[in-house]
Amino acid sequence: MKIPFLDRLQGIAKPSPPAATPFAAQRAAAIAQLDGLRADLPDLLAATVIDIETGQALASHTNSAALAPAKVSHHHAEIIRQKRRAITALHLPDEAIEDIVITLSTQLHLLRISPDSRRLLCLIVGTQDTNLALARETLRQHNT
Numbered sequence: 213m214k215i216p217f218l219d220r221l222q223g224i225a226k227p228s229p230p231a232a233t234p235f236a237a238q239r240a241a242a243i244a245q246l247d248g249l250r251a252d253l254p255d256l257l258a259a260t261v262i263d264i265e266t267g268q269a270l271a272s273h274t275n276s277a278a279l280a281p282a283k284v285s286h287h288h289a290e291i292i293r294q295k296r297r298a299i300t301a302l303h304l305p306d307e308a309i310e311d312i313v314i315t316l317s318t319q320l321h322l323l324r325i326s327p328d329s330r331r332l333l334c335l336i337v338g339t340q341d342t343n344l345a346l347a348r349e350t351l352r353q354h355n356t
Contacts, residue, residue: 215266238263238331241356242271245333251355255341257319264289270331281334286335288323311348320344324351 227349237350247257250273258274260281267286274281291312299307308329320342322335333355337347 238340238341239270242331246271246273246333247348248336249333249335250270250334252350252354253335253337253342253347256335258336260285260288260334262289264292264325264330264332268282279336285334288331289324292325307335311351313344313348320347321349322351324355 245261246259252257253274257274257276258279258281259269260272262268262285263270267289269282269285272282272285292309295309295312299309309325311322311324312324316339317337320336320337320339324333324335325331326333333351335347335351
């Protein structure tokens, strides 16, 4: 038996395809970037790709249950925004941030801005496992 009303309800109930988010392409690129970084630095503690404008983590990975890099992504983005304001206040128009290194007693946090200045790659490594020069060079190579 064909009931037109039921046919319309079934049409409404069909799941719609997932809507493309504005960050979908960026997320895919960020995941690929982290995969390459993890392959070259298997001892890394955490890594995140962050949209600087929004502070949103586009992709993140951690090898440590104690770290949640996506939760602090907006703080890392704010560091970059504040440093950019400082450079502007110092009237240094020809200068641009390449990277920022935060040294803790057992960890190195490296923040590197993408060439298009829209994304931030944050890498966290243990000082016992990775030296600063190796971490910076690997981060530079994977920053596209």
